[in-house]
Amino acid sequence: MIMANQSIYESIIKITVDNGWVVPYSPILPKAFKAHINVEYCNSVKSIKYICKFVNKGSDMVVFGVAENRNDEITQYQMGRYISSNEAVWRILSFPIHDRMRISFFELCQNDQFTKTLLYSQVPKYYTWNASGKKWNRRKQGRPVQDYACIFESDAIGRLYTVHPSHAECFYLRLLLIHVRGPTSFLSLKRVNGLQCHNFRQACQELHLLDNHWDATLGNALAAGSPHQIRTLFAIIIATCFLCDPLQSWENFKDFMTQDILHRMRRIAGNNDLMITLEMFNEALIIIEVICLEIANKALTQLGLQAPNRHA
Incomplete structure (x- = not known):
């Protein structure tokens, strides 16, 4: 019996127990x-x-x-x-939360002539952030910048956090920072062609940044997206991102959003020379409206587009 128990114990895998198994606690x-x-x-x-x-x-x-x-x-x-x-x-206690580095960027634009030529995301290429002094300092090493003394360029890449369009003013502020060079304050970001805008959205509208931004997004999607995917993206944009002129965006991309419908009709008719018709555009609008109703419970007429003819 003793021999049997000994063989059983020897067959058990040995496990080493050390301090890693001990959980710190207070009795x-x-x-x-x-x-x-x-x-x-x-x-x-x-x-x-x-x-x-x-x-x-x-x-x-x-x-x-x-x-x-x-x-x-x-x-x-x-x-x-x-x-x-x-x-x-x-x-x-009203302590600052988000904007310390942006305020330092504004101060840099006020005091440094070269910074007025830069976008916010380009600053790390020419300056380093001093965490203790809370300010930007010129780089002392790198490639000299032509026509500017004591300015050196590095390979550093500046990045901005993405902001969802539903966070309206933060999204418009980010949009201004990646397009406006050398701003000296938040108020200067809202000043466009001598007009002092009430908010960042109005400033983006005056600079024609909003629809251009979304048109660029749709344009990039054309490289790899199918017509169905482009229609879905367009529906999401007009339903949630508050375009200024959604009708113009539809006119710019309606041919691409109707390509699969055209191919289907060519296959049915057996005619590869068939061109896009108003009926095909209407079908694409119906599909887009269905997506908008699912996303935001809004018809196209509520979003600045013409209502599709569902009877057709």
Whole structure:
């Protein structure tokens, strides 16, 4: 019997147990709260933001319903954000949150003539960010820039975070920063041809950036997208991105968005010389309107386009 047990033990895989198996804990806490409590030493901002609901990563979004009875959960709802105590105090005391580097960029444009020729994303090529002094300094190494003394160019790439169009003013601010050279303040970004605009959206409209931006997006999609994909993209843009002139964008790209319908009609008619007709455009508009209704519950007439003839 002893020999049998010994053979069984020898057949078991040996496992080495070291300090990696030990979970740090405080004996007082489990005893006081009668629960399993681990202890972690927070020695970096990454640990702190984990405890404080990722306050340094941005605010979380929560959706909750308000109803008179539990069976009717979607009749009324409200959107809210969770803000931790740290972020709440930061906002109550009106401490700066986002714009320190942009303000430093504006100050640089006020004092440095060369910076007035640059876009916001181009600054890291010629300047380095001094974290302690909170300012931009000229690079001291790199390729000399012609016609500018003591200016050196590097291979550094400046990037801007993407912003969803639903975050309206932030999206328009980003659009201005990637097109306007050498702004000296937020007010200067809103000043176009002597006109002081009320907001960033109006400034983008005056500079004709909005529709040009989306036309460029659709133009890039033509290289690899199918007509169905381009129609879907166009529907998303007009339904959620508030184009100034969606009719002009339709006129610019309607031929591409109708190519699959044309190929189908050529195959049915057995005529490869068949050209696009108004009926084919109408069918494309019907498909686009269906997508807009699914996305935003809006018909094309509510989005600045003509209503398709569904009877046809």
